[in-house]
Amino acid sequence: xxxxxxxxxxxxxxxxxxxxxxxxxxxxxxxxxxxxxxxxxxxxxxxxxxxxxxxxxxxxxxxxxxxxxxxxxxxxxxxxxxxxxxxxxxxxxxxxxxxxxxxxxxxxxxxxxxxxxxxxxxxxxxxxxxxxxxxxxxxxxxxxxxxxxxxxxxxxxxxxxxxxxxxxxxxxxxxxxxxxxxxxxxxxxxxxxxxxxxxxxxxxxxxxxxxxxxxxxxxxxxxxxxxxxxxxxxxxxxxxxxxxxxxx
Numbered sequence: 001x002x003x004x005x006x007x008x009x010x011x012x013x014x015x016x017x018x019x020x021x022x023x024x025x026x027x028x029x030x031x032x033x034x035x036x037x038x039x040x041x042x043x044x045x046x047x048x049x050x051x052x053x054x055x056x057x058x059x060x061x062x063x064x065x066x067x068x069x070x071x072x073x074x075x076x077x078x079x080x081x082x083x084x085x086x087x088x089x090x091x092x093x094x095x096x097x098x099x100x101x102x103x104x105x106x107x108x109x110x111x112x113x114x115x116x117x118x119x120x121x122x123x124x125x126x127x128x129x130x131x132x133x134x135x136x137x138x139x140x141x142x143x144x145x146x147x148x149x150x151x152x153x154x155x156x157x158x159x160x161x162x163x164x165x166x167x168x169x170x171x172x173x174x175x176x177x178x179x180x181x182x183x184x185x186x187x188x189x190x191x192x193x194x195x196x197x198x199x200x201x202x203x204x205x206x207x208x209x210x211x212x213x214x215x216x217x218x219x220x221x222x223x224x225x226x227x228x229x230x231x232x233x234x235x236x237x238x239x240x241x242x243x244x245x246x247x248x
Contacts, residue, residue: 034060037067042074047140047239050232053104054079058087066091069106076139077104078132078232101131101231103139111141115242117235118168119144120158120185122151122175125200130174132231133196133238140239152180162188170241172234173223176200179211186220192241194234195225 009015034057041049051064061077061084068075069092077088085097085104096105117137121130127148134144147165150158158165165171166189173182174196182195195218197211204210208228215225226233 034063037064039068039071039073046243047236048074048076050136051075051077051104052079053077053081053084056084058084062087062091065095065104065106072108074105074107074109074139076106076136078102078136080104098131098135100127101135102128103132103135105135105139107139111139113138113141113143115142115246116168117142117144117238117242118147118165118171118191120147120150120165120171120173120181122149122153122177122179122181123200124149126174126176126198129196129198129229129231130172133172133174133235134231136232136235137239137242140235142235142239142242150181151175152184155184158184158188165189166191169245170194170238172196172231172238174198174231174234176208176211177202177205179214182215182223182225183218183220186218186223191222193223194237195223196231196234197225197228199229 010020038049053061065075065088080097080102082097082099085095088104089095092106094106119130119134121127130148134146137144145164145168147161150161168191171185171189171191171193173185173193175181176198177200179197182193186193195215197208197215199208201210212228215223
């Protein structure tokens with residue numbers, strides 16, 4: 001809940017004075033030993049908090065989600081397994097899971113979908129990264145247009161969709177193998193592009209390093225590059241750009 005909602009809850013009697021004092025005690029962050037939870041992330045950064053689920057112990061992950069649920073604070077978890085989701089859902093029934101994007105979402109306040117972010121992939125093997133980006137962007141309040149399997153091995157597929165892609169405020173280009181998608185797109189559009197190399201490919205692609213180096217070495221202007229398979233990071237940056245454009 002934001003500051004205004006907190007004050008309105010006190011005013012309208014939905015929250016007692018003692019409950020309000022307890023809330024203020026943990027206003028900025030809460031130390032639960034295993035983690036220090038940032039409850040003011042949305043007020044500072046504009047978007048809700050995100051939990052990186054990979055590598056977290058089951059008990060720790062559940063306790064973190066419970067802490068946000070107790071405050072009715074929206075939160076997402078990235079790189080989550082189905083088993084982790086089942087543990088969270090056992091304690092928080094309203095939690096949702098997307099197996100492709102590997103995202104657990106706990107949404108108490110649905111943000112209006114603004115602007116337009118185009119998400120393009122080289123192939124369908126990149127969907128796990130693309131859906132991480134798409135679901136993150138939608139959770140953060142951006143409208144998303146998906147253009148999957150429009151890679152350079154069949155350029156006509158991209159050209160068939162290019163007019164729709166151009167309508168976006170910002171484009172996320174996701175590709176493995178040699179990673180040429182972002183460069184080709186940049187030569188056709190006048191929008192900022194965030195390139196995401198993926199770990200998809202055979203031996204010499206080196207689990208995404210080949211695509212990463214291609215994207216970093218591009219001759220086309222207007223491309224920013226995030227880490228290998230980092231759909232979340234690309235979505236966050238795209239949402240910031242999209243939000244700034246829509247708020248002008």
